[in-house]
Amino acid sequence: MRVARRLESFEYAIREIKAVASELERKGKRIYNFSIGDPPAYGFTTPEHIKAAIKKAISEDYNFYIDSLGDPELRELVAKKESQKAKSTFTSDDVLITSGVSEGIFFADAALVEPNDEILIPGPSYPPFSSYVKFFGGRPVEYALDSSQEWQPDPDEIRKLITNRTRAIVIISPNNPTGAMYSKKNLQAIINIAGEHDIPVISDEIYEKFVYEGSFISTASLSKDVPVIIFCGFSKTYRMTGLRLGYIAYHDQEGKLEEMKEAIKKMARIRLCANAPAQKGAIAALTGPQDHIDKMISELLVRRDYCCDLLEDIPQIQCHKSKGAFYLFPKIKYQGRWKNDKEFALDLLNKTGVLVVYGSGFGEHGKDHFRMVFLPPMDEIKAGLERLSSFFKQGK
Ligand SMILES: Cc1ncc(COP(=O)(O)O)c(C=O)c1O
DSSP: OOOOGGGGGOOOHHHHHHHHHHHHHHTTOOOEEOOOOOGGGGTOOOOHHHHHHHHHHHHTTOOSOOOTTOOHHHHHHHHHHHHHHHTSOOOGGGEEEESHHHHHHHHHHHHHOOTTOEEEEEESOOTHHHHHHHHTTOEEEEEEEEGGGTTEEOHHHHHHHOOTTEEEEEEESSOTTTOOOOOHHHHHHHHHHHHHTTOOEEEEOTTTTOBSSSOOOOTGGGOSSSOEEEEEESTTTTTOGGGOOEEEEEEOTTOTTHHHHHHHHHHHHHTOOSOHHHHHHHHHHHHSOOHHHHHHHHHHHHHHHHHHHHHHTSTTEEOOOOSBTTEEOOEEOOTTSOSSHHHHHHHHHHHHOEEOEEGGGGOGGGTTBEEEEOOSOHHHHHHHHHHHHHHHHHOO
16 A cells, blocks of 8 residues: 655654664573663653652543643643743743643644755754654754764854754754763754744753753753753653653744644644653652652763773774763764764674664764664673774774
């Protein structure tokens, strides 16, 4: 049967290479999985008070279609949270609860992108940012994150890439896949450029709490009148990946996004609502104890340093210490052994069972790199990295 052409542009390297690994696993190969940014899958399970609130919601039959825009109490809490982050005022009308940030990206692109419109995205970038733009007939245009400048963007390049078809500039900070944090100067410069062209900034802040050096900078806190569409959620900080919950928050001091907000509300109504019991869990997440976050960050810091030090000892690898998120994005020197990063990642997987994601899966600017998560427990990290380093030592 015929499949609509728009799906031809869909690619998701993270899941695609995982499918190869699953096949090997089915045949009995031991896999060392460093591929997925999924805290609960690596033992950082959902905190008990959140699970208890979800269980309570289910047992009290909070299992119906709730408000399409989200549980009113949760929207209030998110508005309060974002107001504190940005030192600005958000009301619950500025908040839409979504089935993860993923759905937020889909909604925003649906509202912004006409055929041939352009969205500026970081390169390398989390893949759905380009896939959804293409899905709606638009063109994702990558601005480079420069590995020699700790993966910072270059505002001059961004300015040059703007055309009369540019509809928004995307910021992901802390960044997936590079682990970079945009400097305050660069964030401010990007906001100014968006302001000059009367377009919004989209700021993906899902890794807001995963900061190892310096502190998180809220994009909206730097913007007076430039609209900022914030994507954030519960997957990473509250370890709720499978529960599928996130939100869009609009920082829009001059009401420039009113039409867009209404259009997105309509889309939200079509899909009825986000997971209702999970929203009760999110209320518990925002109002309950937060100590699991600091504990997780200090554990991840040890894992980051261990991984990075070991990778740096491998002559064919160059690794920057991530400042945020939970990814390393090292560069590979092929030395004639592989043609490209995909061939490298598949060879590594087939020979050692170590599963990483090839850098070009994050766009053209990701080539010659690979992405590795440092979420696995230390013994798994040690076992996986031992294999990775002898794989490099062995040669062909
Ligand atoms: C930058 C970024 N945005 C969004 C997501 C997806 O988040 P969610 O689980 O809320 O859909 C991810 C997941 O890895 C991500 O890295």
